[in-house]
Amino acid sequence: MLTTTTTKVLEPSDLDAALTVLDRDPVANAFVAARVRIAGLDPWRLGGEMWGWYSGGRLESLCYAGANLVPLCATPAAVRAFADRARRAGRRCSSIVGPAESTAALWALLEPSWGPAREVRARQPLMVTRSLPADVVPDPGVRRVHRDEMDVIMPACVAMFTEEVGVSPLAGDGGLLYQARVAELVSTGRSFARIEDGRVVFKAEIGAATAHACQIQGVWVAPEHRGRGLSKTGMAAVLHYALRDIAPVASLYVNDFNAAARAAYRAVGFAEVGAFMSVLF
Structure with a gap:
């Protein structure tokens, strides 16, 4: 025993x-919690290591170390212990x-050896809703993307990824991992879009889901259709899909x-309940 x-x-x-640690904050921890509940803690299946910090023999804190480092x-x-490792x-x-406070502290300790970062987004409001919007009519054209529509989505x-992150997801491996992730979301019914004449007008995904909460990501409106309120009706x-079919709480974080x-x-209906921070390399 530790x-x-x-x-x-x-x-x-x-x-x-x-x-038990992840369930302390099911909204903020949804992304990692969803992966752990599916894959367990085996690094090969999880796609990275899970570091644990113990105090008095009790597991108190976690840090996921994979494609992302997430306190x-x-x-x-x-x-401090995670930064040393x-x-x-x-x-x-x-x-x-991750959560802004711990991520900022982690980056402050890592920046001298890992820096400079390509970009630091110091505050990304974490927003949550538990109810359907009362004053916005859902876009009836937004639906689940079909499995035979991969070439469309x-x-x-x-x-969206290139605009949001600043680099193409097709770099490196030619996009194989990214395409596999998109295909996974489509096949599990968590990719949504309004498609007109074979082109996507609005899209979003439910990127992570547990019994407690789900996280919406990848919200995007085609540039030529912006300014028409499609993000509101699309969201x-x-x-409706998220809260009816997936989880009782929907969350997202935004720059x-x-x-x-x-x-x-x-x-x-989303309200800010905290903040995330991202350090991009």
């Missing part, structure tokens, strides 16, 4: 303890993302400088 303050890479036998329920002492391992992730997904439609998106989300 009786001192320490960190370790969690093993499959630590699953129940890890889920979860991380105390200041845990952040990350420095020793070297940077393997494409971003650091992929260009929109690539455009209202996606919320603080994207005033139009924040206003659209507020219009369909």
Whole structure:
């Protein structure tokens, strides 16, 4: 039994303890919690290691170390321990993302050895809703994307990702991993779009889902259709699917400088409950 303050890479036998930590904040932790509930803690299946920080023999904080480095329920002492482990391992992730306070502290410790970052988004409001919008009529044209529509949805997904992140998801492996992720969302019924004349006008995905909460991502309106309120009516439609079929709480996080998106989300009932931070490499 661990009786001192320490960190370790969690093993499959630590699953129940890890889920207990993740369930402390089911909204903020939805992305990682969804993966853990599907894949467990085996690094090969999870797509990365889960680091645990223990105090007095009890698991208190987590950090997912895969394509992203994600501190979860991380105390200041845990952040310092995770930073030490990350420095020793070297940077393997494409971003650091998580609750703003712990992510900022982690980046402050890692920046001298990992920096500079390509971009730091210091405050990304975390928004939540538990009810369907009362004043926005859902777009009846927004529906689940069909499995035979991958060639239709992929260009929109690539455009959204490139616009949002600043690099193309097709770089590196030619987009194989990204295409597999889009296909997974389509096949599980968590990709939604309004498609006109074979082209996507609006799209969004439910990127992570647990029994407690789901996280909406990838919201995008084709440039030539912007300014028509499609993000509001489209999001209202996606919320009907999310809250009816997926989970009792829907969340998302958005860049603080994207005033139009924040206003659209507020219009369909989202309220800010916290903030995330992203460090992009």
